[in-house]
Amino acid sequence: MNDREYEQLLNNNYNKDSNENNSFKSHKYSVIKIIFIIIGIIIFISIILAIIIFKNSNKNYSVKFNLNGADELNQSIINCKSDIFGHCYVIMPTASRYDGEVLGYSNDATSETIEYKINEKIDVTDNMNLYVVSRKKYTLNIDMSEIDELSTSNSGLSCYSYNTDNSVCDVVIPQFNKKGYSVHGYVETKGSQNQRFFPGETHKASGTLYPIYSIISEIVPNIDIKESFFIDKAYVDVENSCPDDVVTKYTDYLKEIEKKAPFLFNYQKIIFHGDKEFFKKNIFGGEYSFALTNFCGSNGNCDSFKNNTRSSVINCNNYDNAFDEYLSIIHELFHSADSRYNFHFGKYISDEDDVTQLYNNYRDSSLDKCYLPTYDINNKPLRFYAYGSEKEFFSELMTFYYINYIDTNYKIKDIDFEKKSIGFGSIIKEAYFRGNFPDDMKKVAEKYYCILENNFDKNKCS
Numbered sequence: 001m002n003d004r005e006y007e008q009l010l011n012n013n014y015n016k017d018s019n020e021n022n023s024f025k026s027h028k029y030s031v032i033k034i035i036f037i038i039i040g041i042i043i044f045i046s047i048i049l050a051i052i053i054f055k056n057s058n059k060n061y062s063v064k065f066n067l068n069g070a071d072e073l074n075q076s077i078i079n080c081k082s083d084i085f086g087h088c089y090v091i092m093p094t095a096s097r098y099d100g101e102v103l104g105y106s107n108d109a110t111s112e113t114i115e116y117k118i119n120e121k122i123d124v125t126d127n128m129n130l131y132v133v134s135r136k137k138y139t140l141n142i143d144m145s146e147i148d149e150l151s152t153s154n155s156g157l158s159c160y161s162y163n164t165d166n167s168v169c170d171v172v173i174p175q176f177n178k179k180g181y182s183v184h185g186y187v188e189t190k191g192s193q194n195q196r197f198f199p200g201e202t203h204k205a206s207g208t209l210y211p212i213y214s215i216i217s218e219i220v221p222n223i224d225i226k227e228s229f230f231i232d233k234a235y236v237d238v239e240n241s242c243p244d245d246v247v248t249k250y251t252d253y254l255k256e257i258e259k260k261a262p263f264l265f266n267y268q269k270i271i272f273h274g275d276k277e278f279f280k281k282n283i284f285g286g287e288y289s290f291a292l293t294n295f296c297g298s299n300g301n302c303d304s305f306k307n308n309t310r311s312s313v314i315n316c317n318n319y320d321n322a323f324d325e326y327l328s329i330i331h332e333l334f335h336s337a338d339s340r341y342n343f344h345f346g347k348y349i350s351d352e353d354d355v356t357q358l359y360n361n362y363r364d365s366s367l368d369k370c371y372l373p374t375y376d377i378n379n380k381p382l383r384f385y386a387y388g389s390e391k392e393f394f395s396e397l398m399t400f401y402y403i404n405y406i407d408t409n410y411k412i413k414d415i416d417f418e419k420k421s422i423g424f425g426s427i428i429k430e431a432y433f434r435g436n437f438p439d440d441m442k443k444v445a446e447k448y449y450c451i452l453e454n455n456f457d458k459n460k461c462s
C-alpha cells in the first residue's frame, strides 16, 4: 500500500464512521418527534374533549308540562342540568283526570296519541313544552230489553273525547235484530215515534236509544224464525218452513250480490218467509208475489212507519218457476235502498224529478197502470211491471242497470214465456236482454247507483 492508497483507505473509514454517527443522531430525533406528536395529539384531544364537555355539561334545560284538559299534575315544570356526557334525564310526572284517564304526554296539544309515557325517563336535549294527553269516555246505550241482537258489540257504542274537547263524541248507530219482525230504527224517548235515528247514522254517545220494530203483516202476524245470520251489515231471518236447499240458494244469491254491490246490504233486514198465504194476502190483487219490501198490512192499517219498512221479505216456497229469483232479489234490495235514501234526504229516489220524468217518458199514460196488452219491448225496455209506479220503475231500472253494467256475467234464467203472468208481470229474459240500455235511462241509473254506492254523498256523483 502506498501513501496515497493508505490515505484513501483512511478517508473511506472516516466516511464510514461519519455515516454511522449520522444514523444514530437521526434515530434519536425521530423518537423525540414521535413523543412530541403523541403529546400534541393528547393535548389536542383533551382540548376537544374539554370543549365538548364544556359545551354539553352544565346546560340548563326546563321541561314544562301543561294540563291540557287534565286536572292534576304532580310537577308542572322540571329543570335539569346536563352531565359531562351531555345527558339530562327527566322522569315524566304523574297526572290525573277526574272524569277520564291520562295516557301520557305529547309535544302537540291536540294529539290523541302520546310520545312519552307517565314515569318514562327521557333524555332532554332542549327546552320542552309538553301537553298531557287525556280522554273521557262516552257511551250510547241501546235498550236491549225487547230485541235479540245488535250488529256491534257494546264496546262499539263508546268513544272518547280528547284533551280540552268537552263535546260528546259520536258513534255509529248499529243495526238491531228482532227475529221475525221488521226493524225501523230508534227513538230517544220510549213510546215516541217522532225524532227517529237509523242504523249507520252517527249519534252523540250519550243517553239511550229505544229500538222500534213491528210485525211484518197484520194478517199473518206470527212468524217463527229458525235461524238468523248476517250478510255484511244485513240481518237475514229464516222462517221455519223454508226448505234448506232454497235457503242455501237464496243465501248464495245474496252473497253474490253483496260482492258486487255491498251498499245494498247497509243496515238491511231480509226475511226468507215460507208462508204462501202471506204473500198472497199482502198484496192488493190477490196474486202471489215473490217478494215484498216497504209494505204494510193489506188492510192499510200501517203504523206510523208506513212505507219506511226496510225489510225485504222473500218467498222461499215459490213453486212457480216463472221468473228469475236472483234479479228479483236485486229488485227488492233497490226498493230498500230507495227507502234509505228517503231516510237520508226526506225524499225517495223514485220521487226525484229526473226519475219521474224518465218514468213518464216511457210510460204510456193512455194505458192504466201496468197492464199493457200491446206491450212492445223495443219501445219499452224493462218488464211492463216497471210502468206501474215510480217505485217499481226505479227498482226495475236499477236491476236492468245492474245486469248490464255491474254483473255482466250473470246468465239470465230462461223463463217459460207462458208462465210470465205472475203478479204484475215476471222478469222475462226479453225484457232484460243486454245491450239495449237507452242513454237517458243509463244516465239516471248511473247517477243514483253512484249516490247509493257513495253513502249518499251527492258531490261524488254528477
Ligand SMILES: [Zn+2]
Pocket (backbone or CB within 6 Å): 331, 332, 335, 391, 392, 395
Ligand atoms: Zn217491487
